Amino acid sequence: MPKKWFQNWFSSPYYHILYHQRNDEEAEFFIDNLCNFLKPVENFRLLDIACGRGRHSVYLNKKGYDVTGIDLSNASIKFAQQFENENLQFYVHDMRNSFYINYFNIAFNLFTSFGYFETEKDHLNALSAFNKSLKRSGILVLDYFNSEKIVQNLAHQEVKQVDGIEFYITKKVVNGNIIKSISFEHKSKNFSFKEEVKAFSKSDFERMFEKSGFKVLEHFGDYALNPFNEIKSDRLIFICQKADA
Template identity: 80%
Template sequence: MPKKWFQNWFNSPYYHILYHQRNDAEAEFFIDNLCAYLKPTADSNLLDIACGRGRHSVYLNKKGYNVTGIDLSVSNVKFAQQFENEKLQFYVHDMRYPFYINYFDFAFNLFTSFGYFETEKDHVNALKTFRKSLKKDGILVLDYFNSHKIMHHLTNQEVKHVDGIDFYISKKIADGKIIKSISFEHKNKDYSFKEEVKAFTLADFVHMFEKSGFKILNHFGDFSLNPFNETKSDRLIFICQKADV
């Protein structure tokens, strides 16, 4: 079976070259605000789903929490494992399949690390898996882009110059997805990758959370946890609780 786009792209060194400017200070600001809002206890167990190279996990661990990060990318997890300690572990794992059951107090799925799959059923099943990993009344934080704003401000073409590479990036809307095509040449070889993320709306998430056994406690529109505004907000951030089903 051919690999899915996310299996190829997130495992590529070029992904990290293109996005190397991602802002750690911004990520830490978001985590600080989430922790102030959620108030995890010192012995809380935290799960970072699709943790990438572990920047959120590492910072949560620095704040004193027990953190487990999971990601599908072998190279990401290998990179993150250099930061491991008694209270911080990383594993290669597909978010669609069960991980520790009824174990975590909080689960985080941050930076639009969702919406990659083909069908609603796949996404609902992933959410059900998140739910299974949580203790009774456990909390899920899911941070997504605001697809409504992105679709109304789509830049069709841009070129980014990073580390001597010209990345040609184009975006379009098709099949209910926001599709980003990335092509470039490096060392006389041509490369092309795609990012395909579902343009889920607030209503879509309300429906999927209900189907997967979550109760939405609150939702926000940015990393400062300001109220969500469909036309202006950059993010769509949910705080959900594992519900009895």
């Protein structure tokens, strides 16, 4: 079976070159604000879903928590494992499949690490897996881009020069998907990748959360946890609780 776009792109070294500007300071600012809001206690177990190279996991661990990071990319997990310790572990895992049951107090799915799959069933399977991993009344934090603002302000073409590589980027919306095509030349070879993410709205998420056993407690519009505005906000951040059966 051919690999999906996210399996190819997220495992490519060029993904990390293009997005190298995603700085730790922004990640730490967001995590600090989430922790101030959620007030996790010292013995809480935290799950970082689609953790990438582990920047959020590492910082949560530095704050004193037991953290587990999971990601589909072997390359990203291999990189993250250099930071492992007794209370910080990383595993290769597909978020659509269950991972530990009734084990974690809080699960994080940050920086639009969702919306990659072709069917709603796959997205519901992922949310159901998140739900199963949480203890009774556990919390899910899901951070997505504000697709309404993205669609309204789509920059259709741009060129980014990073580390001597010119990345040609085009964006378009097709059948409810925001598609970013990335092409470039490096060492006399041509490369092309794509990102294809669902333009999920707030109501889409609310419907899927209900179907997968979550209730929405709060939602925010940026990493400072300001109120969400459909037109102006950059992010759509949900704080959800596992609905007790």
